[in-house]
Amino acid sequence: MPTIKLVNVTKRYGDIVAIKNLSMTIHDGEYICILGPTGSGKTTLLKLIAGIIKPDKGEIYIDGKLVNDVPPYERNIAYLPQYYALFPHLTALENVAFGPLSRGIDVKEAYKISMQILEMMRLAWRARSYPHELSGGMQQRLALARALASGAKILLLDEPLSALDARLRVELRYNLRKIAKENNLTTIHVTHDQEETMVVADRIIVLRNGEIQQEGTPLQVYNEPKNVFVAHFIGESNFFDGFVIDVDQYGSWVQLRNGLLLRTNNVDRSVGDRVVVMVREEKSRILKATKKREEINLLPGVIINASFLGNFISYTILLDNGDKVNSKMPTINAIGKFSIGERVYLKISPEDLRVYPYPALGLYRELEVM
Ligand SMILES: Nc1ncnc2c1ncn2[C@@H]1O[C@H](COP(=O)(O)OP(=O)(O)OP(=O)(O)O)[C@@H](O)[C@H]1O
Ligand SMILES: [Mg+2]
CATH class of the missing domain: 2.40.50.140 (Nucleic acid-binding proteins)
Structure with missing residues (x-):
């Protein structure tokens, strides 16, 4: 079962303490939003869980197993970085199908799944385009589609909808939660958009200077903010x-x-x-x-x-x-x-x-x- 647990995790960059002695538990199938101002450590937190960087102190567990020394590709995680890269020489459809194909899924099936996900991201009509032919918002949706198709049970999404206009953002955040819940994915979604968190999250975690200020359901955090x-x-x-x-x-x-x-x-x-x-x-x-x-x-x-x-x-x-x-x-x-x-x-x-x-x-x- 994909659970994530951090115990007293600290990450420093020189003098900057990006994550301070942070502990948290994320349950199987939970949809978590991380909110916090710029520089509060959101991306650092995702990178620690993805295994791209290592904590200076503390332990990270996935499914109860200590993963501090487990490389990213063995963590069964789909990570959508804030500044993502697409495969430039593959079409949109091939970009999405890359994950399913490398998992050994039959070609026809892999393309079918990929088209369905492109459909949900409102991109099916551009399946044959190359990344450089797509707008910024389309590229972001493509990166998101690729993460969703990867088959990983844990999704780490760093501002996945930030480049989209308001109307599309509203539609896709709904699809995102739907896909996550239907496939029993454990999701951590970083965003600046408080309305987005209210709608998609089971639970919100508010970060400031690398520390958790409050966690709770959107309603709890909204109605009973813990501090100024x-x-x-x-x-x-x-x-x-x-x-x-x-x-x-x-x-x-x-x-x-x-x-x-x-x-x-x-x-x-x-x-x-x-x-x-x-x-x-x-x-x-x-x-x-x-x-x-x-x-x-x-x-x-x-x-x-x-x-x-x-x-x-x-x-x-x-x-x-x-x-x-x-x-x-x-x-x-x-x-x-x-x-x-x-x-x-x-x-x-x-x-x-x-x-x-x-x-x-x-x-x-x-x-x-x-
Ligand atoms: N590679 C690095 N080298 C030095 N400092 C870093 C590095 N990466 C992050 N930091 C610092 O760590 C702190 C947390 O950065 P982080 O990127 O996690 O913030 P964030 O919450 O994702 O911000 P944003 O909302 O702007 O994306 C910041 O003070 C940042 O300058
Ligand atoms: Mg960030």
């Missing part, structure tokens, strides 16, 4: 800087700039703690300030910008305390309702606020994604 970094990296969030001024059995009060108060459901922090409070852009509501209201978490301010995002409109509100907040709502609910310069209230439910310890290096540093 994850909340910022996945989803659209607002962050407030404040101090806890009261804690009771059911929650706490946090004081923001200029005395503005927020009620939260968090009971994990203590009075006096400096904290960061987070709310997702789609979780706050804008209310007309036609009459004076006295409720908790009703923050007065002025709309200073509106960005049209297609399905959604994102309003920027300058709160009276000086903090700025983005609030997103479906365009259909927003049309003609609010205008720039209008005074409004922003309403946020206590259960939609997350409270984190103030980061050691400051909030600003935490929000720089590099």
Whole structure:
């Protein structure tokens, strides 16, 4: 059964620690997405599992067997590198059929399988073209098709859909998951695209500076980000800087700039703690300030910008305390309702606020994604 296990793996390049004492287990047939900013170690992690580079420390197991000294071609892995190479002198179909043929599959059958995969990658019509005759996105799909046809039970995909336009990416990510699940492949898919991970992954692993920040189902990671970094990296969030001024059995009060108060459901922090409070852009509501209201978490301010995002409109509100907040709502609910310069209230439910310890290096540093 194709399981992958890393135990305390470290990989250095000179002074740079690309992977830091990392442990993880990937189960048979699982579809994992690795997300993380540029330079966080995603490609290094795949290369370690593929066997292209060796760890400085730690063990890598495949199917329970220690593979630190097993060469790539004996690992039963199909690895699609971020910067892949195709066989330039073979046609698209021959490129894909290369794997099945070298496994000894009968020629007719090998070509049949390869055509089916090209079909799923929407490339069958270019089966006779050579790689240099294909566009960048077509070459990427061809490389992906070749990996899928290889017959390996483990798929390592480094940004496999990055060169494709939005519509095709949506279609192919669906096909990719389908092929992986139908063939019981264990898949690790590296991507920058958070929407892609939400759709394809059984489980997400978020990397930063070679360390795992959080792992969980897409829903868990989205709804309960473990820290400010994850909340910022996945989803659209607002962050407030404040101090806890009261804690009771059911929650706490946090004081923001200029005395503005927020009620939260968090009971994990203590009075006096400096904290960061987070709310997702789609979780706050804008209310007309036609009459004076006295409720908790009703923050007065002025709309200073509106960005049209297609399905959604994102309003920027300058709160009276000086903090700025983005609030997103479906365009259909927003049309003609609010205008720039209008005074409004922003309403946020206590259960939609997350409270984190103030980061050691400051909030600003935490929000720089590099
Ligand atoms: N061959 C190498 N020599 C020296 N440093 C390297 C080498 N390969 C990677 N690194 C460094 O290791 C760190 C992790 O790189 P890696 O390529 O794994 O990141 P990544 O998450 O894949 O980034 P991206 O999203 O840009 O592809 C980076 O700081 C990078 O500069
Ligand atoms: Mg990379």
